[in-house]
Amino acid sequence: MLFILLGVLLLHLVILILLIVSTAASAWSAGVDKSTDLWYHCQTTSGSYQCKHASNEEWIQAVQALMILSCIFCFCALIAFLYQLFRMVKGGQFFFTAIFQILASVFVMCGAIIYTVMRPDEETITHFGYAYVLAWVAFPLCLISGLIYIVLRKTE
Template sequence: MLILLCGIVLLHIAVLVLLLVSTIVSAWTVSSTSTSDLWQNCSTINGAACQIGETGVWIQAVQALMILSIIFSFLSLFLFFCQLFTLKKGGRFFLTGAFQIFACLFVMCGAIIYTVMNHLWVPATESYGFAYILAWVAFPLALISGLIYVILRKRE
């Protein structure tokens, strides 16, 4: 049982790291002359020029959704440890699973909005970077983690 709990916690921490890196790193779209993320769009064609991410409501929605996914994933991990010590024997971690599934849905919605609307933010010549891919990898891992929490029962 201890190995299972360690595996679940490691999966959850991996999801948190993926969410943090994908939100912070400036590599949602990249090209040889520019990079962009959720916060700024930088180009090195005529010197280093960066445009702050206030050009549209959609980029602010993506920013908010990614931050919410991080917050809900942190809360889910905190709730898991709280429920681990307070939940009765045979109880399920429904609240922990619900928060992790919400985090999964937030990252999915943010990545979908970015996918659909990024042509307004970056040139079409840029390709998706590793931070964008990490956000999409975090989505199924958070979903799997949330489902595991919902299925998991507390034993002694």
């Protein structure tokens, strides 16, 4: 049972790291001389690298808010898991942790979908960046983790 708990805890930490990196990294869209993320739009012109703030459009602010909420809910789920692990009676289930984790997965999914649909169509931006891919990798892992917490019971 100890290995299962350590595995679940390790999975949760990996998900939290993926969410933080995908939220903070500067590569949601990338091209030859440009990269765009949730916070900045950067480009290389005449050998210099210049960044300006992301647009103030509502869709990018929604993606920013959803990704931050997913990080917060994933962190709260981790705290709830550790609290329940030491305070819960034998045989109890981790429903509270599961709710937070599933909400975090829903938030990251919604943020990635909004970014996919509303991303500006520029000729020089040719592909999605690694931070975008990390967000999509974090979504199923977060959902699976939440489902594991529903099934998981505390034993001595």
